[in-house]
Amino acid sequence: MGDADRSAIVFDLDDTLYAERAFAFSGFDAVGQVFGDRLGASDLAERMRVLFDTEHRHRVFNVVLDELGVDDPMPIVREMIDAFRKHKPNIRLHVDADRALTRFRPTHKLGIITDGYAVTQHGKVQALGLRSRVDAVIVTDDWGRDYWKPHPRAFEEMERLLCATGTRCSYIADNPSKDFVAPNALGWQTVMIERDDRVHADVNVANGGEPQRRIATLDEL
Ligand SMILES: [Mg+2]
Structure with a gap:
């Protein structure tokens, strides 16, 4: 499969790939x-x-x-x-996240878009060994707080980095108050992972932020 033929799967980090x-x-x-x-x-x-x-x-x-x-x-x-x-975090990937990254690596382009304080999020990416397992990581706070989700910049930049247009991209995340607004607007597929122990279980869904699909484990992707 040529590079341009591969569609892209982009993950949120906190409570999507590991437990916040x-x-x-x-x-x-x-x-x-x-x-x-x-x-x-x-x-x-x-x-x-x-x-x-x-x-x-x-x-x-x-x-x-x-x-x-x-x-x-x-x-x-x-x-x-x-x-x-x-602090240097002692955390590990959810087992289904580990499986999904391995499963999709040969067939898809993979990315991560995450909000949160830059030093903290980079520490998590490092602790989880994610740099070698995906094609691109965007920590929105590297640009400043104004660019945290729902700002679209990270999603537009990810399309560029992965050479994919919106219709060939999916975003998998957990927080409907901010995660899905921009990718929905850009024509991405949006999927909400609803983990039992997630921190943001009781949030309001943002205007335009309804996920197109809900799953309980990344094994359903
Ligand atoms: Mg999250």
Whole structure:
């Protein structure tokens, strides 16, 4: 099959190829190692894991410092966020993601488009060994926050990188509040993966962001 004949499958990263929850827990371990001794709290990571499954998910560091009675917590919160974002993550691909990347590699062009802080997302790509398994990786934050999904730039750039027009591209992702707006508009096929443990399970579907198909595992692709 010639290069121009191969259609393209582009994946989101978080909660599509690996569990975002596992990244958070890996980050809590890293933060716990740095700050546990300093704060005299050996169970810091465990406490943060518990908070992740409460309404405090988005302010775990603030709450844990509050529980410890830390005065003036904001400088430490900022240090914790920095350590969390920059840590070398202990994560692995979902088994069906690993299978899909292997299965489609010989017959399709493969890409990844991911949002999130650039240093964090590049760390995940590195930890998962993805560079050698796909043809192109776009971390939207390399261009700045304005270019995070639903901005279309990453999808237009991916078409160029993979020499594919929209009708020959698919985007597989998990978050209908932002993931499918741009690829739908560009004529891509859009597929939502609905994993049981996904972080963004209760989001609203964006205008124009309804996926064309829903699957429970990448084995259905
Ligand atoms: Mg995602």
